[in-house]
Amino acid sequence: MTDFSIIGKRVALVDSAGKTTGQGKYTDDLSLPGMLTGKILHSPYPHARIKKIDASKAEAMEGVVCVVTGPDAPNKYGILPVGHDETALAVEKVRYVGDNVACVVATSESIAERALELIEVEYEQLPAWFDPEDSMKAERDWIHPQRPNNIEKDYHHVFGDPDKGFAEADVVTEHRYIAGEVTHAAMEPHCTLASFEIDSQTGQPGRLTAWSSTQVPYYLQHKLSIVLEMPMQQIRVIKPLVGGGFGGKSEVIPLEIIAAVAARKAKAPVKITYTREEVFWAHRGRPRTIIDLKIGAKKDGHLTSVAAKVIQDGGAYCSYGVVTILYSGALLGALYDIPNIRYDGYRVLTNKPACGAMRGHGTVNVRFAFESQLDEIAVQLDIDPAEIRRINLLKPPCVTVNNLRVQSYGLPECIEKVIERSGWRARRSHLPPARGMGMACSHYVSGAANSIIRSDMPHSTVNIKIDRDGGVVVYTGASDIGQGSDTMVAQIVAEVLGIGLGRIRVIAADTDLTPIDIGSYSSRVTFMNGNASLRSAEDVKKKIVAAAALKMNCAPEDVMMRDDRVWKRGTTSPATNGAGAEHAAKADAAGGSVREVSGRVEGQTLRGSLQQKRKDEGPKDQMSFE
């Protein structure tokens, strides 16, 4: 079907009017009766043992409700199951300037700020590590005692025979590349509002609701459950509008946990909003990366072997680090046809804000090194930079040397168009002094292989409810963070059901109302939640079509649905107005409930996997390139 009525058309985002009028609510725009403000005390030292915290003066201040410290919620958590190394607030040690020490809950921000100055903390400073190559040599004072030499994770992969590949090469280049650290800087600083309800049966504090600026509401629900020792079903996470993420809200950020712990202790709703400075401390950005890269090539430009040693300056906590350093290696071999690869990756802890996932998770820095060096090889071999990339293209469908199955590619066509539209050849030969024109290729996978909450359950489920007058409510767990997933879901459902966007209401990212979607990251939402929406809408359509066929005395194949109308193929004047509302009611009466249908996407069906547990074991499933 290429004759779409809504997909591919220019439509305003379904939430755009809220954004242009100021009516749309982001987390910090929300308030509750009796709401208090939380302010966090941050560590002034990069690495220190906390000997004593005395908050009595702060607590005595008029307007201060309570002061929260590490022992109030000592359970460890982390976004990865293998990296549970954070606590809501520091328990024994602080590990970077900006680490979270205490939280003042007060009736106003100005009171909370003044109270922070009254908290007395006694520190015993420890040696701190700022450079990953120094940090790896540390023999004591490790940042986390369970990580010897401050190495969070190392990978050593060998595919093919790299040494033989280098021996066969006509040219071998070898350089060190260093890429600086980058932070996401979403326009909206992180914010969380947490509130407990009193349980009607027990009379005690019961369910928690957390409104939060997050890309991953279901992961937040899970981590809150660990730290607060509450079952997930007692925790409701709602994602209001989010002012951009870029990966910086793709894991649980300290204030999200601190706000909930503070609300529990204060026995009142608590909101915490980061200042811009605190956003930089919370960070989780792209790590500073040191790349020692060696590439071998034949005279004709064909690559024979690649060896990369990658050291990532991960900061003080694991965060997504184990995945970042895996991706740096796993995606090395997926863009070009490289017969032999050696990869040595080290994720190293340092006493700096923790790095995490940022756009192009793990791949960007290594790609910068690779593409730079490919240009050098092109110059040495006197081959056009565009041509050397073409020479080394994969020929999909294929399986790379590290067992990545490439189904779709698009790179040859992309290079072709860039050459044509940029006037590559003509312009490059007439460049004025000190001007250059270059080309670099990059790629990423769509879809996450595994949910971080280990489970065989679907990664995405979408429910659709049909009202009796033809209104459609779509319940999706997808987190719109500005990328437009609410609109994407509405477009898909509208297209399948043949109705306009005006009939569709999207309810999204509310763990009480919407079925699970594992989050907005890894370019997975359109791929996975979009497919779940499609399946769900197709199921609804099938039921409406069956009822309509019965009524119109025709075969189901002859029932047409488009432009808010249902009609029999061949009749020219669509008679029924109302998106098959009448037919939906009929289908109900006929026994098959059309009111609610769900479509889901199993992680096992649609996923791109980069798991490489052993050097000889590659990913098994397909990936979709972008």
Added chain:
Amino acid sequence: MKKELIELRVNGRSHELAIEPSELLLDVLRQELDLTGSKRGCDDSSCGACTVLVDGVPTLSCTMLAMSCAADEQDAPDITTVEGIADHGALAAIQKAYGDWGGAQCGFCTPGFMITVKALLDRNPEPSEDDIRHALSGNLCRCTGYTQMYQAIKAAIEAEQRSR
């Protein structure tokens, strides 16, 4: 800190408020008047998300004392926030165009842009591309949708001209 009574004229309505003299205009708008459309992005006049009009002049409300915008015997400055630019309950041309052309993505910077563009078009109904770029240079969009914004602004100008 002792509070003082002030009168603030916002979106054509007057409000009597008791505030601390150190309170910023942005906080008063957001917390006292519940006008949460103006956003705090940076705390230090870098990003433009808090832009409001004070007597028609784009002003960064995150670094402006509310007291200094208060009415006195001589003067009652008119403050306009993003909530005050819709056209009789419908989207103003620039708001509609930002939606249609994808000028608003995550939307957090959008209120600031709405105000800045309104000030530009009030002053100069037919700005050149250079005028537009210059006027928008104090507002940041991390989603980097500037091209769509230029398209939206041109579309809004054309819509205004057609309706004239």
